[in-house]
Amino acid sequence: MASFIKASQKRVGDVHAYLRDKANGNSIRYRVESGKTHLIYIPYQETTEMDENGNPITVRSLKMINGNVHEWTTPDGRYHSTVCAKDTVIKSEDGTVINDGSCPFCERISDAWDIVNMRVAKEEQTCTLPAGSDQLKEHMDAAKRTFMNEMKCRKPSSYNYLLVVQFRTDGNKPLIDGTTGLPMYDLKVMKMTDKKLEQILSTVENSGDQLEGCELMFKYPVSDDIRVVGGRPSISVVFPNNRLTAKYPNLKQKIDADFNKFDFEGLDKQGFPEWAGMSTEQAKAVTDSLFSQWDAYQKELKVNPNAQYLEYITAAPDNNPSLSGAPAVPTLAAPTVAAPSVAAPTVATPEAPAAPAAPTLNASNISDLFGTPDGSIQI
Ligand SMILES: [Zn+2]
Numbered sequence: 140m141a142s143f144i145k146a147s148q149k150r151v152g153d154v155h156a157y158l159r160d161k162a163n164g165n166s167i168r169y170r171v172e173s174g175k176t177h178l179i180y181i182p183y184q185e186t187t188e189m190d191e192n193g194n195p196i197t198v199r200s201l202k203m204i205n206g207n208v209h210e211w212t213t214p215d216g217r218y219h220s221t222v223c224a225k226d227t228v229i230k231s232e233d234g235t236v237i238n239d240g241s242c243p244f245c246e247r248i249s250d251a252w253d254i255v256n257m258r259v260a261k262e263e264q265t266c267t268l269p270a271g272s273d274q275l276k277e278h279m280d281a282a283k284r285t286f287m288n289e290m291k292c293r294k295p296s297s298y299n300y301l302l303v304v305q306f307r308t309d310g311n312k313p314l315i316d317g318t319t320g321l322p323m324y325d326l327k328v329m330k331m332t333d334k335k336l337e338q339i340l341s342t343v344e345n346s347g348d349q350l351e352g353c354e355l356m357f358k359y360p361v362s363d364d365i366r367v368v369g370g371r372p373s374i375s376v377v378f379p380n381n382r383l384t385a386k387y388p389n390l391k392q393k394i395d396a397d398f399n400k401f402d403f404e405g406l407d408k409q410g411f412p413e414w415a416g417m418s419t420e421q422a423k424a425v426t427d428s429l430f431s432q433w434d435a436y437q438k439e440l441k442v443n444p445n446a447q448y449l450e451y452i453t454a455a456p457d458n459n460p461s462l463s464g465a466p467a468v469p470t471l472a473a474p475t476v477a478a479p480s481v482a483a484p485t486v487a488t489p490e491a492p493a494a495p496a497a498p499t500l501n502a503s504n505i506s507d508l509f510g511t512p513d514g515s516i517q518i
Contacts (some may be wrong), residue, residue, distance in 0.1 A: 167327055171365065171372065174360070176359070178308055178313065179304065179356075180355075180383070181350050182304055182352075182398040183199045203300060204403050207298075208297075209222075211290070212289065222295075222413050222416060223244065225241070225242040238416075243422040247429070247430060248292055251292040254290075254291065254448075258282075262282045263279065291426075291429045292429065292430075298331065299332070300403065300406065301331070302329075304327070304394055313383055328406065330411065339355070352384070353376060354376070356375045356377060358375075436450075
């Protein structure tokens with residue numbers, strides 16, 4: 140029998156590489172760093188295709204995947220995410236259905252909005268600020284933002300996962316490998332919203348270049364808040380003559396070889412747990428647990444018109460500024476126990492954008508970074 144140590148050990152060949160990987164969380168996930176400047180190259184492959192006249196043309200393409208991701212926060216304040224499984228059908232080898240094409244998260248979005256609307260109605264009912272006043276409007280806007288940030292489930296957000304090359308630098312100087320004489324680099328996967336991708340693309344195109352093969356500098360501001368760091372990098376395009384891929388002719392060849400070997404398989408174990416996916420059954424268990432009190436309330440309502448939904452009725456103001464970044468919503472009146480108003484004003488329909496246009500960080504624009512508000516982001 141093989142010994143446990145033989146079976147489980149990982150051989151450490153290069154101690155420097157080993158320690159560096161450890162420090163990076165051994166992850167391919169690209170992470171922003173406070174006060175640092177990152178030098179990034181966008182690798183691509185070239186293929187020859189025929190245009191409509193049958194003439195061969197060279198097409199450059201990136202290595203990138205896209206996923207619609209559901210994000211939610213459990214009552215313990217932890218951030219979670221999973222790729223939307225709508226229309227995904229997966230069967231195990233013996234024919235057991237793992238994913239049946241439905242998405243329990245999508246199916247709960249309207250319940251989540253019902254809860255938001257009910258909380259807004261309740262807040263309006265109990266708030267003692269003068270009707271029609273600016274204070275009331277401000278207060279209600281803040282309350283709505285908080286309630287939306289705390290939504291149990293929301294429309295999936297589109298994220299792009301782009302393979303990039305991050306050069307290792309000492310300050311702004313590239314580190315050179317003594318053996319190959321080439322700049323040292325790591326392959327990283329940059330996660331970003333469509334908006335962020337468009338921003339990068341327009342920066343590159345405005346400089347008269349194209350994204351494929353471009354070298355970019357991401358300068359991050361100094362902040363203890365990783366969301367601030369990731370949200371406001373200054374992005375600039377490196378002049379073609381100054382690019383490392385121009386200065387070191389063999390560099391691109393080496394990168395291309397790594398690029399061709401790379402695939403996105405196993406991404407869930409590389410810092411992107413949302414790609415682990417969930418079976419329909421697992422997802423249903425999660426959403427049922429998130430909505431357990433709501434479901435109990437709905438059930439009770441059928442036999443008792445005075446049924447109450449008490450999940451958010453707490454003695455202390457229910458706000459979570461560390462996560463939502465939204466202003467705290469003061470509880471102006473002691474929560475009175477009342478039957479929920481039937482004529483709840485509708486804040487938004489499930490089709491409406493989940494993101495309020497708030498200047499503060501909220502669950503939506505926190506995600507508009509290279510990272511997400513999960514605790515795994517570390518400098
Ligand atoms: Zn879904």
